[in-house]
Each structure stands twice: as structure tokens, then as C-alpha cells.
Amino acid sequence: MAKARTKSEASAGTADLTMVEAVGQALARALEEDETVILLGEDIGVDGGVFRATDGLITRFGADRVRDTPLSEAMIGGLPVGLAAMGFRPVAEIQFMGFIYPVIDQIVNHAARLRTRTRGRMTCPMVLRAPYGGGIHAPEHHSESMEAMFAHIPGLRVVIPSSPARAYGLLLAAIRDPDPVIFLEPKRIYRAAREAVVDNGGALPLDRCFTVLKGADVTLVTWGAMLKETLEAAEILAGDSVEAEIVDVATLKPLDMDTILASVSKTGRCVIVHEAPLTGGFGAEIAARLAGEGLMHLVAPVERVAGWDTVMPLLRLEGRYMPSAERIVAAARRVLEYA
Amino acid sequence: MAKARTKSEASAGTADLTMVEAVGQALARALEEDETVILLGEDIGVDGGVFRATDGLITRFGADRVRDTPLSEAMIGGLPVGLAAMGFRPVAEIQFMGFIYPVIDQIVNHAARLRTRTRGRMTCPMVLRAPYGGGIHAPEHHSESMEAMFAHIPGLRVVIPSSPARAYGLLLAAIRDPDPVIFLEPKRIYRAAREAVVDNGGALPLDRCFTVLKGADVTLVTWGAMLKETLEAAEILAGDSVEAEIVDVATLKPLDMDTILASVSKTGRCVIVHEAPLTGGFGAEIAARLAGEGLMHLVAPVERVAGWDTVMPLLRLEGRYMPSAERIVAAARRVLEYA
């Protein structure tokens, strides 16, 4: 533990990190500050995770706390429920979101309702991390975005960072949260950019959207890796003197609709962008709320720019599947046509 | 087989059936007309299913075609994929929707994409049946409504009947469909009413909503058991001289938005009713489309009357969880206030 403490002091400063490094930093910080934090997953130990998110952690914190598991996703979903009920804060990793489905049973039937069904006697402060999304030319089943399935489950939080600093702050918040959190990491931007991250243990709120660009003409709502294309779209629109406001949802559940409504009440126009298939995607929930409480602000139809309702194609066609800046711009221009 | 044929002729007429009997009738018809149809599930054989949907089928069609499985839901989801790829039409039963989650992996990763990933070389004409929803005072984990999770999966069809005749016609269509279908049976109305069902093998379309009540003032959109409360609400509204139009979605995926849009273009008002939790429920998709292509028809905010975003409570409180006719009426009155 002495070694860990030294390391902690050393790393208390600011560093330019990629998102995957920021995830690792947050995990290290959590392991350091709270001895009930336990990491588990496939290949997270000596290998440091297939994306290196846990690189070096087994050396610093030992194989008891950074545990390679057998290849058993249902178990990886369920064992943490037992650990959490007994006072630990497990952070489990599913290697790719395409392999997360066997975990859903444990999340719906146990993790998300342990507090409710025992009237608070038992709680489940576990975090389930998984890289998700397309665009890295990964093999079949490695590129899906199924956040909407989780956002429908009562009792859960669903969090998706879009930058290194938000990854750090949101993951720390997720680990400290007293209830179960699904933390989905947009792997396409794991190494896309570096950002200054202050390793001071500062968490970000888990019930707030982030307005990442101010603008008065149209609201662009997105999360995760699609923030990149959305920012690009905003830049193209700026060339036409259109000022886009961009909201990074970050925490899908519970949804901070107030921030989105405030923006749309100003712009009257909204384009929602996500990578997951359109139908039943989480964009539907946001658009539905705009059709409800937000209706009177809308001057134009709500557009959703999303993945097609198709199976995520293999790498050759994945570029044609994912929303592009051009598609976002085109949607924005359509909604701007309304007076 | 001689016996089966006799039975078939005898039952070719019309009978007043409950929904669960209509399900059994459709299964029997399918077993009779197509020898590649195989039923499998827990307790569907001698026991006839815990709701008796398969009552008597093992006697008529034998234990080879009406198969009790071991207690293995992931297998019940996956084995039919192999059977279907080899030319059968398996109809698998999950005993209650609360136990369906281990099946999702097989549905997303295999059933719904077998055709796509083999470019049509292999197909997966399987049906997955499951009773769902609350209101029968069943034990914990027996009353959930998670249709939205399935409606988000590309390559799938999601079908929910709301009456005996629709159960018969839609289930036959689902079994004959060349692609995988999730068929969710609202168990609260399994025995709620009888309806004349003609056992003539007539299927209903899997891409069509049903307008079950005509009206010009407000569109009520619903599916499954909630049709009951929605009809009650319409009756209450009729007392105020409000004519509600009711659309029974029936097939959630692919969604027949045209029928809903046509109705809303007439009424300008829409209330969507479902039992599943509000956030991320399938009502969001419908409301989102109204906020998009339907926006210009709307004269009032789209209301969603849904289950709360809570864990489905145990039986004592389930009545307070589920949407009531009163809640639907109140929502309709709110949207009618807009001019």
C-alpha cells in the first residue's frame, strides 16, 4: 500500500491523457482511495485489458483487487452483485458491448432492484464498464451500441463519457455512486484526442448534461463518440453563420431533460445524434419528451440522425452505417428551413 | 397423424375462445399444416404450459414436436437458431418475460442477424413466445413488460396481440414468417374475454396497426393488455362527447407509423399508453416520430401514460404501478385543452 500512496501523490497533478488513459487514471484513483473497490473482467490483469484501460493496475494493486475472470459473462454480471451486497464496490468490465447481453438478466433482475426489493437492507454499488460503438474496424459483434436497452431498466444509471476529462470525472462518480451504474466507453475515441485531466479525485455529476458549445440557432443533442461528428457538423454550420448549441447528454439515465429543454426553448430546433439504430434508440426518449413537455418550444420537427435499423455491418460498410457530420448538417439544415 | 387430421376438420369452424385458447389453436393449426413446426419450452408438454397455452398438444402431436426442455433459457433461445438454420420452424416458449433476458444474447447476436451475416444462405424462421405484463398478482419477476428492448434489435419482428382473434392470426403469421419474431402475450387478458375465432388458418399482417375504434378528437395508441383500459378510457371520454380513436399497434417492429400518423393528422392529439416503464419504453419511439414527421399535425403535446420508472412492485402495489383508465382519461383531457 505504501507504493500505491507514493504513486498517488506523484500523480496528483495534471496530465494530457487520452480517454482510455483517463479511464485507467480514474480506476487507479478509486482503487487507491477506497479499498473496497475491486476490478474484475476478462484479461484486465497482466494483459491490462484488451484496450489497456487497466494497464499496470495489477502491478500496483495486486491480483486480488484486479482480477482476471474466467470467460463467463453471466457470472461477471452476477458475482459483483454478491460482492456489492457484502460491502464491496466492484467495477466489472465486459470486453466489448457485443458480449454484454448475458449480463442483462443480472442487471434487470438483481443489480437494479436489490435496494428496492430489500427496502434498502442491501444495496448494489457496482459499476459495469464496457467499450462500445463502431468505427475502429473491429471484427463482427464488436461494434454495436445498445445503450437504449439499459436506459430502459429502472433502478439503473447509464453514463457515457465523450472526452478524457469527462471519462475521469464520470467514472469516479459512478464508482462512488451507491447504486449500480452502466458505464459505456466509446472506444472509437479512446485514443482520438488528449485532454488535460487533473487527477485530484474530482467527480462529475451523474445527473447533468454538458453544454459543450453555445449557440442560438439549433440544438444538437448527442453523447459518446458522436460528439466528434456533431462538433464537426457545428463547424460546417458555423461556416453558414448558423450557431449550433451542442448538448452532451453524458448521463442517459437519469435524464437531465431540463438542460435540453432550456436549449430547445431558445433554439426551437433539435437534432439528436446517436450511433445506435434509430428505432427504439435513446434518441427516441429525448424526442418524445420534446413532443411532450417541449412541444411548445418546437418550431421544426425533431430530427434524429442515427444508425440505420440494420445489423451493424462488418468493417467495409460500417462507415456507411454510422452517422456522418454531413448527415447531421443536412438534418440541421432541414430543421432550419422552418420559420 | 390420422387423429390430428380428424381434430383439424372438427375445429375448422368458429368458436368463442379466450386469448390463451386462441394461442393454443394457432399452435395446433401450425403444427398440423407444417411438419417443420416444433414447439419447445419448459413445461409445455404434459403440463400443457403453466398457462395451458399448449394444453393437449403433446397428446396430438407427440413429444418429438412438443418438447419439454431442461431449465435453460439461454439454450431455449439458441437451440432454435440451429433448428431453424436446418429447415425447421421452432416456436420456443419462455415461461414468463422476467426470465427472457438470457435469451437476448442469442436473439441479438444470432437469430436476428443470421440472414444478414450469411447474405441469405441461412435464415432463422423462429418464434419466441412469452407471456408478459402485470396485473395477475403473480410473484416477483413475473410481471414485467420489456418489449422495448426487443423492438430496438435490428432484424427482428416484435408482435403483441390484444384479443383472441388477433392472437390467433398474428401468431400464425409469426410462425409462417421467414424471419425471427418475438411474440409477447399479455397474460392479464389471457382469459379476460372470449371472442369468436375462425380456425381457418387465416393470418393477420405483421406490418399493420389495427384501428379498433374510430373517433375524431384524440388518438389513443396502445398495445396488448392496455387496450382494455384504453377502451374503458374511451368510454369515459365518450360520456363527455369526446370521440377517441384507438390504434392497437400490434406489431411494434416493423412499426406501421402510417396508420398512427393518419389518425393524428385527423385528431391533432395523441396519448400513448403502455405498461412498461416510461423512459425508453416503446411509446418513446412513437412519440419521437410524431415529433418528427408528425409534428405539423400536432395541436397538443404528446402524452405518454406508462408504467412508472420503478421496479415493478410486488402484487400489493402493482395496481398503483400500472396505467389506469383514469390516468388515460386525465391525459386525454389535458391534450384536449389545447385549441
Place this chain on the structure above:
Amino acid sequence: MSIVASFEIAHTRVLGPDGKVEGELPPFARDRDALVALYRWMVLTRAFDAKAVALQRTGRLGTYASGIGQEAVCVGAAHAMTPDDVLLPSFREHGAQLVRGVTMQELLLYWGGDERGSDFAGPRQDFPVCIPVGTHAPHAAGAALAFKLRDEPSVAVCIFGDGATSRGDVYEAMNVAGAWTLPVVFIANNNQWAISVPRPAQTAAETLAQKAVAAGFEGLQVDGNDVIAVRQATTEALDKARSGNGPTLIEALTYRLGDHTTVDDASRYRDDEEVGRHWKEEPIARLRSYLTAAHGWQKAEEEALIAACAAEVEDAAESYLAASPEPPEAMFDYLYEELPADAARQRAAMLAQE
């Protein structure tokens, strides 16, 4: 060809169906009081079961899964545990929960459809009933890992049915428990039926105990209608787990004398003759015969015990029936430690509806 591994499945029994000693009597079982304690728990469990079924039949309880005939598995297993161990029951182990200190009123509340029933005043670390078959097995591995990491002597005891042994998550949990040498005891409560599916249709494995072979640890069979054998086998497995030697799977052979639940009608799929045969093996009469023969158990004692149990059950049922209703907003109040704004608005909307 060479043989690279071999395995044997042992079966133990102390009392035969007629109550005669067939095996070796373990030390604890030489004590009359100890045996009477086990006997009383079994009698109480059966009385509770009967009352619960009666309450359901009269519309005052939800669907209920009676454990009649399986009292020895539940009582024997739970009685071997220390207070610091953790029980992870399935949904038919009322007897085990009672022995652990869950009150009958709590059990009735739960089965009556009130979540407060799972907020045990007694064994606060014990898990609530698990309805989705076998899904609690990974929790047992997790709890056991917690004990191991904290270097605590506690053991997780996970009970599930014969049907549950076909579930992948039970296998995954056993496998990780073996791989990590976790302090957990798995008990397969083999009552021969999973609703209408008889044990041989569930698996081609000759015994359920051998499921442990796949996970690399010991599996054994015990006569599950012999509370002495169950208690002893559990004690040995607990000791082994506590001393760092990992998990054990105990297959307890018993029989579901009743319907699957109050909404089931077992006569649809099994004949009375089979049930009748198994009545001759049931655990309560068996121990009573032994107590009578070996320890002079008296008719008066028997009557007093039955009357006391009946009174306890009646008391519990009365306080259950008298319990004040839970406010509906409770469904929001335990969803998260702090209710998010979004859900808080729904809570308000629900209350405004009154």
C-alpha cells in the same frame, strides 16, 4: 490410451426411511436436545407451509411455493451454519430461512406481495428469496469472494433445485468458485421435479453431485430426507470452505410432496402412487421414529411441540394480516439512495392522482 483423471460420487445417509441408523451417527446427533431442535424446526416449517397454503387458498397470500417434504434439506443445511455465514436461498427454502432467523411474518409479507418482507430484521446479510431460477448462484460466489478478500471465516451457502442445475449461470458460478477456491457451499435441493419436468429429463447426468466435476471440486450425494446426514454433510462442507479448501456441491435427495406452487396442479403430470411412495421416506416421521426409539420421545412431548408450533404460526399469521399497508410511493423510495429529479416528478404525479 491412459487414464488421466477419475472421480467418484459418494452417497451418505445416517437414518433410513424407517428411522433406523444405517450410517455412522455424527457426534452432534448423540445429543437428544440437538435432535429435538432439528425436529422442532422441521415441524414448525411444515406448520408454516400449511398455513401459507391456507392463506393463499383464502385469498390472503399470493402464489406460494410449499416446501412440504423437503424440511430436512432446509433445516439441516441452515442449522449447520454460523450466524456470520450467508444464506442464499431459492424460493422453496422457507425452513432454512426460519432457522436463520427470518420471521414467519416477514416470509408471509414477501409472499403476500409486500417488499418489506425482504427487509429481514434478523439475518441482515442473508439474501432474499431468488425467483429467477439459479440466478443467485453468482451472488454466492461474490459473497464468498468478499469473505475471502476480507479474510473472514464466513461461508456462503447457496441452495437451488434440480432444475436450476441446468442453468448456465449456476455452472458459471460453480466454475469460478472452483477456480478461485471460494468459501461457498452449493446445495442442490433435488426434489425430483422442476414443475412438471422430472429429474431424468433435466439432465443425462446420473447424479447432480457430479455437476461439480465440471467445476473441479467435490460433489457428493446425501439423503435429503435425513436431517442428520444433511446437517453433517453441510458441516463438513462448511469446515472445508472455512479452512480455505474451496467449494463443495451437495446433492440432497428429497421429494416435492406438494404441488409446485399454489397455482400448480401436480396431478396433471405425476401419479399419486409415486407421491405415496415418497411419503414413506419423508423426513419428519423418519426423525420422529428415531427419537422415539433412541431417545424415548413421548406422545405428550410431541403434542406439546405441535401445539406450540401451531400457536407460533397463528401468531405470525395474525400479525401479518394486521400489518399496515405500505404507502404506494415506497416503490420510488428505495429505487436509488437519492431519487433523481426525473423519478421524483413521477412520484409526485402518482401521489397527485389520489
Place this chain on the structure above:
Amino acid sequence: MSIVASFEIAHTRVLGPDGKVEGELPPFARDRDALVALYRWMVLTRAFDAKAVALQRTGRLGTYASGIGQEAVCVGAAHAMTPDDVLLPSFREHGAQLVRGVTMQELLLYWGGDERGSDFAGPRQDFPVCIPVGTHAPHAAGAALAFKLRDEPSVAVCIFGDGATSRGDVYEAMNVAGAWTLPVVFIANNNQWAISVPRPAQTAAETLAQKAVAAGFEGLQVDGNDVIAVRQATTEALDKARSGNGPTLIEALTYRLGDHTTVDDASRYRDDEEVGRHWKEEPIARLRSYLTAAHGWQKAEEEALIAACAAEVEDAAESYLAASPEPPEAMFDYLYEELPADAARQRAAMLAQE
């Protein structure tokens, strides 16, 4: 205490690491041509693997999972099958797919990110590669059930890794296959590693073959670097399945000589010394030694065979690289037999974007 069940796990090998006969040579293996055929498939598989890795390194293929070192498992198993059997491979069994008649161009298309690669012109009933570990095991049970219901002599052969044996669905599939006596052969391709997780960390079971004990059917070990032993064990298991005697689990002991995939760096978690040791056991040199010693295999023959394989691989790579791109709307065109109106609108929107 009595013993109620006992099990033994057998291990077979014909050729030792040095190519000397240690076991009993099965009849087919007395034929030089038969052995040369197996040898050629293994050499071709390795050449294909090397080419695929090279294509990936130069950006012309996606992530690829090399099967180097495991050729005997793939070739031995597939070679024992009849055309009407069905192969359900995992993602590293290129050799098995080649023997079955999948073309190298098809394999490259698939790994190059083009779904057309799974539309096999050859074995149209064989399943495509399965990436989600172990999820194809239930399909094997389903295919086997189809054969059984149709009274066909076909058998489903499902290959998966050591890691996959920890998955619940593999267990569930094996369990139902046992319970229903299905004609299926499960082959655990035990290459000692699941990415960075070594076999002993995967399970406490001494052998993977004993996983079959839990499912109630025979499990056995075979030297997976000995193509003769693999072929023979598979033949016997196929015969057994074909004659109605149900499933077998074959654990084939081999070694993953390469990285997990082209994006893996195995030196992070295992040392060269271990890999070096296993190079001495690899299957191609082993059979070559035997062919040379027992059948006078000549240097010239060897060179001709290697050149022929290299040419075949080059040809395949060239036609792969020359394949016309698939139109993007293909992602809609195989979604359903008939595209629903809703999706058809999206398809049109995608095309309108050009």
C-alpha cells in the same frame, strides 16, 4: 457411505512429439495417401494463416485470429466428417473450414469485413464463424435435433476453445445434448490460453474433458497436436453419434503458438520460453517426421507441396483483393426476406445521400 457413480477420463495419442508411434495406429493411418492428404491440409492452413496475418499487417485485412499450431485439431476433426455433417466452428478453425470446402477467398472476405464471405459456395449447411465465444454451442444442439427429428445420419460438430468451456451456454447446450441423446460432437480446442488467461485460471477442473461428466456423457482427451489421434477420436465420436448413442466431448490438447489475434501482443503475458517449448510439439513437423520415417516422404515432395500450397494461397489472396466492393444497401437487403416499409425508407435515404 457408498459410491454411486464413478468416471474416468481417457487420453489418447498415436504419434509422439518426435513423430514416433506411441499408440495404436488406426487403419486409415496405414495409408500413405491418407496421411499426405492430412499433411497437405495442415500445411495449406498454415500458409493461409501466414498470408492472412501479412494481409492484416499491410492494412488489407481486418483483425485476424491465427490458428498457428492448432492445425491438427482443425484438420483432423473436419477430415473425419462426411459432407452431410455440419461444422459449427469458433473463429480460429480456418483449417477445419478449408477442409470442409469453404474457400480461402471466402475466409478472407469475411476477415476482410465483407459479409459475402459467410455465404459459402461449398458447405452450404455449415455455420459461419462464431465470434461471441461459445454461443454457437446451442446451435449445434439445434442442428443435431434437426437431424434426429428427420432421422438423418448427419452429426453436428461444434468446436470451441478452452475459454469457451467457462460459458454457461456451452454447458446448457451440452446438457440438453446429453438429455436428448443428440448426434453432436463437441470439440474443446484447448490451446492453453484464452487471450491472456491461462487454462488453469479458467477452471479448477483437471481436464476439460470432464466437463462432459456434468452433462452425463463421455468426455475424453486427445493429443491435439497429433492429427491421427484427433481424426480417429472424431471418427469414433461421429460413429457413436450417428448410431444414436449421443454426444461426446473431445478435449484436444494443443497450443496457440501465435498471438491471440493480430491486435494482441502475447509477450505481455507469457514468456517465449513457454512458446518455444510448445514449438517442439507442433503438429506439422510431427507428422512430417512420421511420414519421412514410415513412408519415405521426400524432400522433393515436401518442396512441391509447399510450393503448391503457396500458389493456392496467393491465388486466393489475389481474387480476394480483386473482389468488387459490395453495394452499401446490402446491409438492408438481407435483413428480412422482404424489407419492411420503414426500413425501405431508410435504405432510400442512405442511397440518396451519395
